[in-house]
Amino acid sequence: MALPIRPTHQTYDIVVIGGAMMGSAVAWWCARNPDFQGRILVIEADPTFEHAATSLTNSCIRQQFGTAVNIQISQFGAMFIDRFKEFMEDDSAPDIPIQSFGYMYLADNDSFAETLANSQLLQASLGAGTQMLSPAKLAAAYPFYNLDGIIAASHNPVNEGYFDGGTIFDWLRKKGGQLGVERIHNRATGLRLGANKVTHVALASGESISCGAVVNCAGTRGAEISAMIDAPLPIEPRLRYTYVFEAETPLPRDLPLTIDPSGIHVRSDGRYYMAGAAPDDDHPRDPDDFAMDHNLWEDKVWPALAHRIPAFERIKLRNTWAGHYDYNTLDQNAVLGPHPEVRNFHFCNGFSGHGLQQSPAVGRGLSELLIYGAYRSLDLTALGYERIRANAALTERAVI
Numbered sequence: 001m002a003l004p005i006r007p008t009h010q011t012y013d014i015v016v017i018g019g020a021m022m023g024s025a026v027a028w029w030c031a032r033n034p035d036f037q038g039r040i041l042v043i044e045a046d047p048t049f050e051h052a053a054t055s056l057t058n059s060c061i062r063q064q065f066g067t068a069v070n071i072q073i074s075q076f077g078a079m080f081i082d083r084f085k086e087f088m089e090d091d092s093a094p095d096i097p098i099q100s101f102g103y104m105y106l107a108d109n110d111s112f113a114e115t116l117a118n119s120q121l122l123q124a125s126l127g128a129g130t131q132m133l134s135p136a137k138l139a140a141a142y143p144f145y146n147l148d149g150i151i152a153a154s155h156n157p158v159n160e161g162y163f164d165g166g167t168i169f170d171w172l173r174k175k176g177g178q179l180g181v182e183r184i185h186n187r188a189t190g191l192r193l194g195a196n197k198v199t200h201v202a203l204a205s206g207e208s209i210s211c212g213a214v215v216n217c218a219g220t221r222g223a224e225i226s227a228m229i230d231a232p233l234p235i236e237p238r239l240r241y242t243y244v245f246e247a248e249t250p251l252p253r254d255l256p257l258t259i260d261p262s263g264i265h266v267r268s269d270g271r272y273y274m275a276g277a278a279p280d281d282d283h284p285r286d287p288d289d290f291a292m293d294h295n296l297w298e299d300k301v302w303p304a305l306a307h308r309i310p311a312f313e314r315i316k317l318r319n320t321w322a323g324h325y326d327y328n329t330l331d332q333n334a335v336l337g338p339h340p341e342v343r344n345f346h347f348c349n350g351f352s353g354h355g356l357q358q359s360p361a362v363g364r365g366l367s368e369l370l371i372y373g374a375y376r377s378l379d380l381t382a383l384g385y386e387r388i389r390a391n392a393a394l395t396e397r398a399v400i
């Protein structure tokens with residue numbers, strides 16, 4: 001059903017700019033909380049979500065991050081997926097399994113092997129199942145890899161792999177609507193400030209909506225929205241290509257999401273395989289530029305895949321697409337929570353390719369900030385805007 005353009009009210013307690021996975025998660029977490037009795041408006045510029053990262057995602061979750069906060073975010077994400085039906089409070093909600101083939105990071109140099117080993121210690125200390133694998137162990141378990149040049153690997157077969165993020169997205173929108181979340185097809189064109197707060201959101205259709213709080217979930221346009229309150233964000237659209245292919249001889253077991261030293265990643269995708277790559281010349285793009293570089297497959301991606309997995313010499317490309325990361329150039333991590341002075345403006349930006357898997361914990365965390373003024377479950381302060389201002393990166397080495 002088409003969304004209405006105009007809101008039904010002139011005043012909302014919470015206005016969420018951007019209605020894809022993050023905006024829908026924030027809205028649903030707020031709406032389901034009995035301590036919140038207000039009105040929520042979600043403004044979505046493209047309700048088809050054709051080009052949203054939510055639609056063009058590889059839909060995977062991992063525990064293999066290099067910072068405690070990201071590991072804990074994923075741990076809650078995995079628990080949320082595991083207990084999805086319970087969270088939806090609806091017997092007709094589906095079970096959403098995680099296909100735990102794990103991520104397999106391959107290291108071809110001492111420095112990255114050490115990074116993986118240190119990350120494994122951190123992940124294990126927080127309860128994740130990550131293990132370091134020697135080339136010999138790797139060859140025994142996954143004989144299809146060509147391990148030339150590989151000196152170590154890390155792998156986690158627990159709560160790490162593919163999940164059906166699209167179905168979760170559908171349910172968050174549906175249940176949010178049942179709980180009173182209002183969604184419109186419109187664009188935020190301006191934010192009016194008064195006494196260190198956003199007082200109104202201007203819409204492309206001409207209305208000006210009075211608001212209690214604003215959440216910036218605008219994806220690749222997040223920096224445009226925060227610029228409306230003079231808050232610079234180091235976030236830009238970056239192209240990422242996805243390739244789905246069929247192998248003439250399928251591998252004898254699921255292929256973990258393998259991160260090759262070439263930068264290309266590939267995993268099982270049902271009876272197919274899915275690979276991802278960045279352009280060689282990785283620079284900011286226009287938010288509407290989704291041009292595919294068709295040469296990259298022949299020139300780089302396929303040769304790299306066939307080198308690492310010789311069975312992939314004989315494959316048929318079935319589908320390709322280009323999507324965007326909302327790429328945080330400072331540290332490839334999310335920017336979450338209130339602006340230090342404009343306290344009712346909340347960031348929810350810069351996920352740099354790992355947003356879908358972070359949406360359960362991020363939605364919950366922002367709902368706590370919006371309703372109680374503080375994080376109550378998982379403290380996400382490390383991902384706040386202050387670090388952006390201070391140019392103090394929360395470095396995450398495991399960005400794919």
Ligand SMILES: NCCCC(=O)O
Nearest residue numbers: 058060062353354400
């Ligand atoms: N965007 C594909 C990689 C997902 C991840 O960062 O785990």
